[in-house]
Amino acid sequence: MSMPETTSAPDAPVINMGTAIRDGLLEAARRDPSVIFFGEGVEDPAALFGTLKDIGKHIGHDRMIEMPIAENGLIGIAIGAAMAGKRPVVSLQRVEFALLALEQILNNAAKTHYVSNGRHNVPLVLRMIVGRGWGQGPEHSQSMEAIFAHVPGLKVIMPAFAEDAKGMIAAAVEDANPVVVIEHRWSHYTTSPVAEGYVHRPLDGPRTVREGDGLTIVATSYMTLEAVRAADKLAEAGHPVEVLDLRVIRPLNLDPIVESVARTGRLLTVDTGFRMFGIGAEIVSEVTSRCFDLLDAAPVRLGLPDHPTPSSRGLVKGFYPDAARIARTAAEMMGLGDAEINAIEQDILTDRKDLPLDVPDPFFKGPF
Amino acid sequence: MADAGNDYRLRCLKQMLRIRLVEETIAERYAEQEMRCPVHLSIGQEASAVGVCDALMSDDRLFSSHRSHAHYLAKGGNLKAMMAEIYGKRDGCIGGRGGSMHLMDPDAGMMASIPIVASSIPLATGTALSDKFDNNGKVTVSFLGDACLEEGVFHESANFAKLRGLPIVYVCENNLYSVYTNLADRQPDRPLTDIPAAHGIEHRHVDGNDLEAVREAALWAVETARSGNPTFLQLNTYRWREHCGPNYDNHIGYRTEEEFQAWRVQDPLERYRKMLEESGTLGAASFAGLEKDIQAEVSSAFAFAIDSPLPEPTEALAHVYA
Numbered sequence: 001m002s003m004p005e006t007t008s009a010p011d012a013p014v015i016n017m018g019t020a021i022r023d024g025l026l027e028a029a030r031r032d033p034s035v036i037f038f039g040e041g042v043e044d045p046a047a048l049f050g051t052l053k054d055i056g057k058h059i060g061h062d063r064m065i066e067m068p069i070a071e072n073g074l075i076g077i078a079i080g081a082a083m084a085g086k087r088p089v090v091s092l093q094r095v096e097f098a099l100l101a102l103e104q105i106l107n108n109a110a111k112t113h114y115v116s117n118g119r120h121n122v123p124l125v126l127r128m129i130v131g132r133g134w135g136q137g138p139e140h141s142q143s144m145e146a147i148f149a150h151v152p153g154l155k156v157i158m159p160a161f162a163e164d165a166k167g168m169i170a171a172a173v174e175d176a177n178p179v180v181v182i183e184h185r186w187s188h189y190t191t192s193p194v195a196e197g198y199v200h201r202p203l204d205g206p207r208t209v210r211e212g213d214g215l216t217i218v219a220t221s222y223m224t225l226e227a228v229r230a231a232d233k234l235a236e237a238g239h240p241v242e243v244l245d246l247r248v249i250r251p252l253n254l255d256p257i258v259e260s261v262a263r264t265g266r267l268l269t270v271d272t273g274f275r276m277f278g279i280g281a282e283i284v285s286e287v288t289s290r291c292f293d294l295l296d297a298a299p300v301r302l303g304l305p306d307h308p309t310p311s312s313r314g315l316v317k318g319f320y321p322d323a324a325r326i327a328r329t330a331a332e333m334m335g336l337g338d339a340e341i342n343a344i345e346q347d348i349l350t351d352r353k354d355l356p357l358d359v360p361d362p363f364f365k366g367p368f
Numbered sequence: 369m370a371d372a373g374n375d376y377r378l379r380c381l382k383q384m385l386r387i388r389l390v391e392e393t394i395a396e397r398y399a400e401q402e403m404r405c406p407v408h409l410s411i412g413q414e415a416s417a418v419g420v421c422d423a424l425m426s427d428d429r430l431f432s433s434h435r436s437h438a439h440y441l442a443k444g445g446n447l448k449a450m451m452a453e454i455y456g457k458r459d460g461c462i463g464g465r466g467g468s469m470h471l472m473d474p475d476a477g478m479m480a481s482i483p484i485v486a487s488s489i490p491l492a493t494g495t496a497l498s499d500k501f502d503n504n505g506k507v508t509v510s511f512l513g514d515a516c517l518e519e520g521v522f523h524e525s526a527n528f529a530k531l532r533g534l535p536i537v538y539v540c541e542n543n544l545y546s547v548y549t550n551l552a553d554r555q556p557d558r559p560l561t562d563i564p565a566a567h568g569i570e571h572r573h574v575d576g577n578d579l580e581a582v583r584e585a586a587l588w589a590v591e592t593a594r595s596g597n598p599t600f601l602q603l604n605t606y607r608w609r610e611h612c613g614p615n616y617d618n619h620i621g622y623r624t625e626e627e628f629q630a631w632r633v634q635d636p637l638e639r640y641r642k643m644l645e646e647s648g649t650l651g652a653a654s655f656a657g658l659e660k661d662i663q664a665e666v667s668s669a670f671a672f673a674i675d676s677p678l679p680e681p682t683e684a685l686a687h688v689y690a
Contacts, residue, residue, distance in 0.1 A: 036501070062501075065497075068524065068527055068528055068531065070520075070523075070524035070527065070528070072490070072520065072521050072524060073490045073493075073520075073521045073523075073524025073525050073527075073528060074490070074524065074528065075490075076487070076489070076490025076491055076493070076494065076521060076524075076525070077490045077491075077493045077494035077497055077525065077528060078494060079490070079491055079494055080490060080491035080492060080493060080494020080495045080496075080497070080498070081494040081495065081497050081498040081501075082494070083479065083480075083491065083494070083495060084429075084494065084495040084498035084499060084502075085498060085502075086497075086498045086501065103484065103487060103521075104487070104490065104521075107482070107484055107487060108482065108487060108491060112480065113687055113688075113689070113690050114465065114687045114688055115462060115465050115466045115470050116462055116465075116472060116474070116480070116687075117462040117463040117465055117687060118686070118687040118690070119462070119472070119474050120474065120479075120480070121690045123690075152688050153688055153689070155689070176689075176690035177689050177690050251689070
């Protein structure tokens with residue numbers, strides 16, 4: 001199996017995405033003393049899944065602000081501190097805690113630069129973790145990117161690969177705008193060689209992680225990894241497809257997607273969130289209106305079905321799109337025969353063996 | 369401003385009169401339908417804005433709410449830019465993007481006005497946090513209404529301010545009503561100051577229509593906050609006109625003419641004028657002279673706003689991202 005990420009430093013130490021984010025945050029904070037961290041348990045032993053580990057030891061504990069359990073208030077306080085020149089990084093254990101703070105995020109973080117006619121900036125990073133597996137259920141596993149992406153003034157990013165995440169998180173901290181960073185807990189486990197020291201990856205839009213002419217897959221966050229696996233199996237079977245890691249949900253840079261679809265004639269989107277009213281819907285709509293004449297097949301969206309996320313591994317079976325379903329859908333869109341589709345699907349399922357549905361696939365734990 | 373020199377009494381009287389004349393002119397001219405945004409007037413509540421702001425330095429910070437005119441002017445916000453903003457004009461303090469409910473003048477420390485109840489309280493607490501980091505001696509004032517004490521975010525902010533020893537003054541202007549609903553229908557019968565007390569925050573409760581009492585309490589509150597102890601002021605006052613708009617509304621059934629008249633005689637401007645005349649600080653003819661001078665300034669600000677161009681639709685696209 002090939003490596004899902006091209007790396008700038010193939011001989012660099014292999015680390016996972018969670019550690020890469022931690023390293024990126026530390027580098028950004030070392031470069032700018034106005035960076036301060038907010039979190040519930042910001043310096044506790046778990047250190048937010050390790051993503052804040054020992055940062056206070058390096059930059060000073062005074063820059064690590066323990067958040068009382070008051071998300072709306074404390075995110076508002078972080079916005080106020082940003083207006084006064086700080087660069088707060090707020091880390092939330094789950095996306096759902098941000099729902100308590102939608103008033104501050106949607107009204108004040110998103111609009112203050114605009115309403116002030118450019119007088120105020122809100123350089124703020126809001127990190128939110130998407131949970132999955134082990135029965136976390138309806139209120140510990142939503143990704144909600146569509147809610148934040150709906151609001152002008154917010155930036156929304158979803159890193160999928162370790163080195164990219166390290167560079168994107170530094171770019172988010174340096175950005176003059178509020179940046180919502182949605183990190184999938186299962187992406188935290190993905191590994192690759194990551195360049196040491198300061199890494200910067202601009203928040204400029206999608207990145208092609210697999211090339212192919214048969215079809216274009218646009219995926220977000222952890223679903224990019226599932227899409228890569230599907231693409232690799234399709235390529236092995238002689239049907240290479242393109243995979244674009246969307247990376248930056250807002251502002252949405254459609255040009256690379258349109259360019260790819262214009263070449264492949266087919267578009268498949270795979271969301272981490274609910275399919276209805278999701279990111280895929282926006283992309284399909286925009287791309288269709290921009291290159292309708294070039295489409296060879298109706299675009300298809302994959303995403304979560306139209307019900308909340310249940311806890312039981314019995315109920316959650318089939319809930320998440322996976323490599324097998326992505327490969328099958330792509331193959332059907334490309335008009336492959338049933339026998340070939342079944343063989344590709346079976347190949348993926350065989351690799352996964354008897355692994356339970358509610359733990360991450362070791363495929364994503366390199367090094368490869 | 370406390371660092372502007374001169375006799376603070378005349379300064380405060382002028383500032384209250386100026387706010388009154390600006391808002392009465394808004395009320396008079398609102399029917400022309402050229403000020404096409406909601407306006408929430410502070411007429412009758414001027415002493416709290418002026419007394420508190422007179423205790424501040426020019427680089428101290430202030431956050432306000434939907435009822436922001438008095439706070440903006442008392443903090444030193446530019447009058448012409450305020451009127452142009454209310455008229456929706458390009459020369460408005462924020463280019464017509466916010467209107468009356470979003471007035472700000474960051475150069476004067478007037479950081480922002482946010483119309484969602486209590487929404488500016490954590491922002492104010494956040495600038496206080498930043499200023500404490502920077503050890504720059506600045507104080508932030510967070511103006512809030514009585515209904516803000518019902519919002520969770522006040523408690524979240526007050527808890528944090530006390531926990532971290534932030535240089536912030538929470539100023540509660542209690543005007544008894546949230547739109548049409550009396551305080552007694554929204555909160556149990558207990559002193560409002562029990563709430564800051566529960567957060568361990570030092571507090572004072574004074575007559576919000578008594579300029580001297582407000583200013584004295586504010587001087588204590590601001591200096592205490594500057595030393596790293598957040599404070600809370602309760603200033604009881606009364607909104608003379610409707611919640612939103614230029615009219616009186618004592619006849620529509622949620623409050624009585626008698627109640628209004630009882631507050632009307634507590635007019636903070638009239639009380640202070642009398643006090644200064646009786647003490648000889650203000651000559652008998654001086655008030656009329658002040659009124660004339662200030663009305664000229666107000667008229668000129670309205671003329672400026674009316675003459676300013678409307679912004680072009682393309683300007684609406686700017687500043688979505690920095």
